[in-house]
Amino acid sequence: MNEYKFIKDQDPEIYATLVGEEAREARGIELIPSENYVSRAVLEANGSIFTNKYSEGYPGRRYYGGQEYTDAMETITIERAKELFKAKYANVQPLGGAAANVAMYFALMEPGDTVLGMDLSHGGHLTHGHPTTSVNKVFNFVRYKMKDIETGEIDYDELRAVALKEKPKIILAGFSAYSRELDYKKFVEIAKEVGAYTVADMAHIAGLIAGGVARNPFDDGFDVITTTTHKTLRGPRGGMILIREDEEIRKRINKTVFPGMQGGPHMHIIAAKGVAFGEALTPAFKEYAKQIIKNAKAMESVFKNHDIRLLCGGTDNHLLLADVYGSLGITGQEAEIVLDEVGITLNKNMIAGDTRTAMDPSGIRFGTPAMTTRKMMEKEATRLAELMIMAMKSKDDEAKKAEIQKEVQAICEAFPVPEVHV
Ligand SMILES: *Cc1c(COP(=O)(O)O)cnc(C)c1O
Secondary structure, X not given: OOOOHHHHHHOHHHHHHHHHHHHHHHHOEEOOOOOOOOOXXXXXXXXXXXXXXXXXXXXXXXXXXXXXXXXXXXXXXXXXXXXXXXXOEEEOOXXXXXXXXXXHHHHHOOOOOEEEEEOHHHOXXXXXXXXXXXXXHHOEEEEEOEEEOOOOEEOHHHHHXXXXXHOOOEEEEEOOOOOOOOXXXXXXXXXXXXXXXXXXXXXXXXXXXXXXXXXXXXXXXXXXXXXXXXXOOOXXXXXXXXXXXXXXXXXXXXXXXXXXXXOOOOHHHHHHHHHHHHHHOOHHHHHHHHHHHHHHHHHHHHHHHOOOOEHHHOOOOOEEEEEXXXXXXXXXXXXXXXXXXXXXXOEEEOOOOOOOEOOEOOEEEEEOHHHHHOOOOHHHHHHHHHHHHHHHHOOOOHHHHHHHHHHHHHHHXXXXXXXXXX
16 A cells, blocks of 8 residues: 555545545456556656656757756666567657557658558557547548458458558557457568558557567567557556667657657656566566466456357457357446446447447457456456356346455455565
8 A cells, every 4th residue: 555645644635536546446356458557666666756857859869958867767768668679769758659659650651641550340449540539630541350250360351452552651550459469471561562661559468579478560570669558568657669670760750759749758657667668578577478368368268168259259368358248138338337346347348340339339348467467367367257257147136246246355355466566
C-alpha cells in the first residue's frame, strides 16, 4: 500500500480516490488485456522530480539548459529500447500509442496518402483510421481482413490485391483485438512490390516481443514499429516509435514528434519507461512473458471444453475473444456486468461479423497480462475461466454469483499485486 503522505494531509479529496483505486485494483481480477500492474520502481520514476523539467529537443540538442541529468536519463532509456527490440533508433517521447501513430502517419505520408491496415471489426485499432478520428480526415484508410474467422488467417491475397490497386504509402500490421501471430514476411513482400513502408503497431504485444515469445517484426524486415509502453510491456502510460535502420525515417520521425506534434517531453514518464525497459531486459521478464501465454492457453482450453466459440479458433498471444452471445445467449454487455459483479474485470467487444452493436456486442475480450503479474499460473487461469463461464450461466442467480465472488476474492487475496517485478 502506498503511503501518499503529503496528499493525505494536503488534499483529502484526491487522497480518497487514490486509496479507493488502490483497493479496487487489489480486490478484483483484472482481465482487460491492455492493462497491467507496474512495479513500485516504475511508479517512483513516474512520480519523480523529472516532472519539473522542460527538455524540448533530444539528448544533446535541447532548447533549454540544465539538461545533464535529463540527457543522461533519456539516453539510457533509448539505449534500452533499442536493445530490447533490436532497433537502430528509438524515439521515447510520444505521449501514448495514439500520439505515436499520428506522428508516424505524418512523418511517412503527405495529406491524402493511403494507409492499408487491418479492418477495425477484425481487430484493428481506432487509431488505424476509424471514421471518428482526426487522421481519418487527413489520410485515406483502406482495409484487409481475415480470410477465415475460425482460424484467424489473414487474407494475404486480398491484402496484395488491395495494395496493388490502392498504392498505399504505409502497410500497417497490428491490432488490439486479434489473437494470432501475423506473417510479417508476407507484409514485407507485398510492401516491396508496391513501394510502401511497413509499420507494425505492437501496442498490445510489445511485452511478448520483448520477452521473446512473439515474433519481432524487425526480424522480417519491417521499417517501423509503434507501441504503447503500458500494456504487456508493463511500463508507464506512454508511447514509443522504433526504427529498424533507416536514417532518413529516423530524421522524419524525430522532427514530427518534436516540434511537429508535441512540446516538452514528459521526462518523468521517460524515466519510468527506462526503469520498465530495464525490467524487461531481465530473465524474470522472459519468464513472465512465457507465463502470460501459458495462462491464455489454459483459459482457451476451458472455453473450448465448454464449446464456447473463440474467434480465430483460440490464441497465440495474451488475449482471447469469445462469442458469448452465440454460445451462451448472453450479450457482451450483460457478460461484462455479471463478471464485474463477481470481481472479474474485462470488456465487451465486437467480434468479426458481429450482428449486434458496439454498445452491446456479441463478444467479450479478455487477457492474462495483469493476472500473470500477480504470479497466477495455469491452475488459477483454469479456475478463473471456469468461474467466468459459471457466472455467465448464472446471470440471474444471486446466490450463485455471491459464491463465485467469494472464490474470486480468495484467489485475489492469495495473489497480492507484487511491488517488485525483477
Ligand atoms: C492501445 C492501442 C493504441 C493506443 O494507445 P494509447 O496509449 O491509448 O493512445 C494504439 N494502437 C493499438 C494497436 C493499441 O492496442
